[in-house]
Amino acid sequence: MAKRRRKNKKTKLISLVIVIVLALILTYGDKSNTEPEKISDKEVRVHFIDVGQGSATLVSYGENGILIDTSEAEYSKRLVDYIDSYGIKTLDYVIASHPHSDHIGGMADIINKYPIGTFIMPELSEKNTPTTRVYEKMLTALVEKDVNVKIAETGEVYNVQDGISFQTIGPCEQVSDLNDMSVMVKLTINGNSFMVLADAEKQELSSVYEAYPNINYKSDVLAMGHHGSSTSIHDDFLAAVDAEIAVISCGKDNKYGHPHNEALQYINDEKMVMYRTDIDGDIVFSCTADGYERVESK
Helix, strand or coil: CHHHHHHHHHHHHHHHHHHHHHHHHHHHCCCCCCCCECCCCCCEEEEECCCCCCCCEEEEECCEEEEECCCCHHHHHHHHHHHHHCCCCEEEEEECCCCCHHHHCCHHHHHHHCCEEEEEECCCCCCCCCCCHHHHHHHHHHHHCCCCEEECCCCCEEEEECCEEEEEECCCCCCCCHHHHCCEEEEEECCEEEEECCCCCHHHHHHHHHHCCCCCCCCCEEECHHHCCHHHCCHHHHHHHCCCEEEECCCCCCCCCCCCHHHHHHHHHCCCEEEEHHHHCCEEEEEECCEEEEECCC
8 A cells, every 4th residue: 555655646746747847838838920931942841751650740841840740759860860851950830739659759859959939739637637758758848948839729820931831720628538639730831731630539520520610621631540540530520621632650560450441441432542651651742832742752
């Protein structure tokens, strides 16, 4: 019993520290300026990076970029090398979709490596706030680097530069499943659109779709939810997205069986073109005013 009491005290202490750190971040955060800047004529690319059984999406434009998630910490070097290969010096926005390690495992490394304009994350209730080492490291790095932090709001549009913007979607309620606390992102690049669902499952997709029917969900490319899980197939939401291309980020021969047959069947039924990181490696799209096309990564 004594050991259990000591463990409970330690867990409560970690929870208290995380809550205090998060409060400090939010108190001194949100210093963003959403006025768009002028973009150069350099190419804009959207990258779905091969980071095993995880997710990392990059938008690159000149020496700047936007990053959504980082996958597990073991892929930090691979992710940093990839970002550096495109000459990116500053991340204008970084989005931590939700606090699972396959999405934020390498986030502390990214925060410590690059200047970040604004960091976006979901608001979590005290009950939902994790006490994991990965989440604690991320919050500590945000404080130590004095990063501007903003809580995601559904429907908010960020005008990054001419031709580049994104909209955050969800979560719209506090639920116990952290997958359904995901910040989804609709990227709009030179008129081409990409919907990134993170790990949002049916509960969140349904809640968002019902609560925000006036959002324009239509997108050219859909990054399937939860690595192609059957639990992320919500017919109404996906019909509203109505994408031509489906991208699945998952690890080869992963223990979860991703992508599930239901997701593959949906893609087939909708006659979507499919790309998978476990098969195709890095999946990169070049975006111009004339449209988008898949290109080879460096």
